[in-house]
Amino acid sequence: MQPTPLLDSIQHPSDLKSFAESDLCQLANELRERIVDVVSQNGGHLAPSLGVVELTLGLLSVFDVERDRLIWDVGHQCYAYKLLTGRRDRFATLRTLGGISGFPRRDESPYDHFGVGHSSTSISAGLGMAMARDLDGEDYHIIAVIGDGALTAGEAFEGLNLAGHMGRRLIVVLNDNEMSISPNVGALSLILSRTLSRQWVRQKRRDILRFLRSIPHIGENLALYAERGEGSFKSFFTPGMLFEALHFTYIGPVDGHDIGAVQKHLQMAARVEDGPVLLHVRTIKGKGYPPAEQNPTKYHGVASFLPETHAVAKKHFPSFTQVFGETLVALGADDPKIIAITAAMPEGTGTNLFREQFPDRFVDCGICEQHAVTFAAGLATQGYHPVVAIYSTFLQRSYDQVIHDVCLQNLPVTFCIDRAGLVGEDGATHHGIFDIAYMRSIPGMHIVAPRDEDMLRHAVKTAIALSLPCAVRYPRGPGFGVPMTQPLRVLPVGIGETVQEGSTIAIFACGNRVHPVLEASPLIAEALGITPLVFDPIWLKPLPLAQIRDLFERYSFVVLVEDGVLAGGFSSSVLEQMVDQDLVEGHHILRIGIPDTFVEHGTQLELRERYGLRGYLIAKRIIEFYKKHQEH
Numbered sequence: 001m002q003p004t005p006l007l008d009s010i011q012h013p014s015d016l017k018s019f020a021e022s023d024l025c026q027l028a029n030e031l032r033e034r035i036v037d038v039v040s041q042n043g044g045h046l047a048p049s050l051g052v053v054e055l056t057l058g059l060l061s062v063f064d065v066e067r068d069r070l071i072w073d074v075g076h077q078c079y080a081y082k083l084l085t086g087r088r089d090r091f092a093t094l095r096t097l098g099g100i101s102g103f104p105r106r107d108e109s110p111y112d113h114f115g116v117g118h119s120s121t122s123i124s125a126g127l128g129m130a131m132a133r134d135l136d137g138e139d140y141h142i143i144a145v146i147g148d149g150a151l152t153a154g155e156a157f158e159g160l161n162l163a164g165h166m167g168r169r170l171i172v173v174l175n176d177n178e179m180s181i182s183p184n185v186g187a188l189s190l191i192l193s194r195t196l197s198r199q200w201v202r203q204k205r206r207d208i209l210r211f212l213r214s215i216p217h218i219g220e221n222l223a224l225y226a227e228r229g230e231g232s233f234k235s236f237f238t239p240g241m242l243f244e245a246l247h248f249t250y251i252g253p254v255d256g257h258d259i260g261a262v263q264k265h266l267q268m269a270a271r272v273e274d275g276p277v278l279l280h281v282r283t284i285k286g287k288g289y290p291p292a293e294q295n296p297t298k299y300h301g302v303a304s305f306l307p308e309t310h311a312v313a314k315k316h317f318p319s320f321t322q323v324f325g326e327t328l329v330a331l332g333a334d335d336p337k338i339i340a341i342t343a344a345m346p347e348g349t350g351t352n353l354f355r356e357q358f359p360d361r362f363v364d365c366g367i368c369e370q371h372a373v374t375f376a377a378g379l380a381t382q383g384y385h386p387v388v389a390i391y392s393t394f395l396q397r398s399y400d401q402v403i404h405d406v407c408l409q410n411l412p413v414t415f416c417i418d419r420a421g422l423v424g425e426d427g428a429t430h431h432g433i434f435d436i437a438y439m440r441s442i443p444g445m446h447i448v449a450p451r452d453e454d455m456l457r458h459a460v461k462t463a464i465a466l467s468l469p470c471a472v473r474y475p476r477g478p479g480f481g482v483p484m485t486q487p488l489r490v491l492p493v494g495i496g497e498t499v500q501e502g503s504t505i506a507i508f509a510c511g512n513r514v515h516p517v518l519e520a521s522p523l524i525a526e527a528l529g530i531t532p533l534v535f536d537p538i539w540l541k542p543l544p545l546a547q548i549r550d551l552f553e554r555y556s557f558v559v560l561v562e563d564g565v566l567a568g569g570f571s572s573s574v575l576e577q578m579v580d581q582d583l584v585e586g587h588h589i590l591r592i593g594i595p596d597t598f599v600e601h602g603t604q605l606e607l608r609e610r611y612g613l614r615g616y617l618i619a620k621r622i623i624e625f626y627k628k629h630q631e632h
């Protein structure tokens with residue numbers, strides 16, 4: 001580890017106020033050293049955090065975070081902030097089990113003023129704080145730092161809209177690096193990147209003044225009037241136009257790596273007394289670490305890597321995401337009506353593969369999960385078959401759109417729900433553990449949970465062939481290394497499979513817990529002399545009811561296993577049906593899944609360990625359960 005003497009000398013964030021600009025520059029280097037060092041070991045959001053080092057120093061040297069409120073949008077860029085606000089000694093534990101979170105959390109530090117992980121909430125939260133401040137008669141500053149990617153979401157616009165209307169004092173810092181995870185999309189990003197040289201603006205201004213003066217009688221007066229509005233003249237041709245129209249004072253753009261300039265403009269923003277202000281800061285994503293600067297998408301969020309060789313560890317088996325992406329390409333080649341849609345995550349969802357083959361049938365909507373779903377619904381009304389690939393945690397945002405725009409109209413939209421289940425180091429804001437519960441309650445929805453990467457291929461084919469609302473849920477990470485079976489087939493709706501015959505105990509395992517249950521089986525056999533039957537429902541909606549009923553009639557020991565919340569999840573749905581059919585009497589039923597709590601960060605393995613979802617732990621629970629009930 002490189003020495004970081006300046007960083008190590010900081011006792012309190014306010015120490016930065018006395019630092020000379022040259023010290024702050026050295027501190028920026030030290031912060032980058034430390035961030036690269038820890039992220040290379042623990043993984044994390046490297047490029048976003050490297051890009052805002054100077055901005056963080058500027059914010060902490062101008063504002064007083066004991067008093068002022070600082071809200072990081074998404075929060076994935078907060079590593080320098082954590083290092084400077086009392087978490088330097090724990091920084092090596094970043095994103096590890098029991099360690100500090102990769103995102104701001106109110107329960108982690110008094111300097112984290114708003115908890116976050118999903119994007120585009122900062123302006124709304126900041127405005128709420130501004131109203132509270134004004135009602136309390138206080139005068140502290142509230143600063144929301146939002147990226148140009150996060151600004152593409154509806155909620156950010158809703159915040160800007162109300163902020164302009166309310167006219168309360170609020171500082172929005174727009175961190176514009178022209179990147180979301182991939183290059184940013186949308187008309188707004190084109191306006192933001194419109195860099196106008198001073199010379200261009202002056203020339204245009206001269207041309208217009210000359211034209212105005214040439215108008216007989218009133219020309220001279222018009223020119224005088226126009227001359228006075230120099231600021232608004234410039235903002236008319238720059239992104240300022242947009243924000244000024246929303247009643248924000250626009251300042252910028254400023255070079256976000258020039259600490260002096262950042263400080264000066266933050267101070268300017270702090271002096272704006274009447275209404276909200278937007279400070280436009282330009283930064284380079286991944287700044288200071290060449291591989292990240294050259295490939296900010298790859299280094300947006302990384303697994304551990306070797307800082308010297310920049311080699312990211314190779315995964316053993318192809319990931320579910322990759323298998324999904326390849327399957328969609330294969331299906332897209334045969335069906336010109338398939339459209340792939342992502343909300344700012346082409347690489348994350350594997351839809352980048354579809355983009356490469358069929359660019360005209362690929363849409364990146366920006367960070368707009370709600371819009372993506374309704375947009376898909378619109379396409380579906382016109383005979384297209386949209387496939388919307390969204391992570392489980394982010395699909396939470398589109399709940400009403402799934403109900404109101406898709407299911408209520410019974411439209412053929414396929415939802416490919418990636419990162420379903422425990423995701424690991426990103427933690428509580430990112431686990432995909434609610435989707436079974438929130439999707440299964442929607443009339444007309446179909447849900448398939450493939451047990452491995454091969455089944456995923458058939459499930460995607462099935463969902464599209466079904467031509468109805470249908471969700472396929474699959475986990476983060478590598479597959480199980482199973483062989484890929486040909487040809488792709490359509491799975492019969494609402495029919496499960498007994499994947500292992502057995503006696504006495506029936507285990508119903510869904511999705512990616514089927515293989516761990518198969519691993520548990522010999523341990524159970526060894527301990528109890530019983531080989532359990534293992535049933536994979538494949539369909540979580542509609543449930544394979546006839547098969548489940550039959551198993552409940554034949555087995556009195558029933559175990560239900562899922563990697564989602566128990567409240568309202570798979571086991572709930574099975575038990576609701578069995579209670580309604582009066583089939584639970586005399587049964588011993590064990591439910592294994594996520595209890596009613598927000599799950600912390602840690603590796604997927606550690607978290608599955610903690611919640612008893614690994615094969616040997618499933619076996620242990622079942623053995624104990626069986627013995628306990630045998631005794632009574």
Ligand SMILES: Cc1ncc(C[n+]2csc(CCOP(=O)(O)OP(=O)(O)O)c2C)c(N)n1
Pocket residue numbers: 048051074076077117118119146147148149150151175177179180181285343344345367369394397
């Ligand atoms: C609702 C939601 N959708 C998707 C994401 C995944 N995500 C995390 S960061 C990010 C890009 C953010 O871009 P920007 O705000 O410009 O910040 P940058 O990473 O460029 O610094 C995305 C899409 C998220 N966190 N929240």
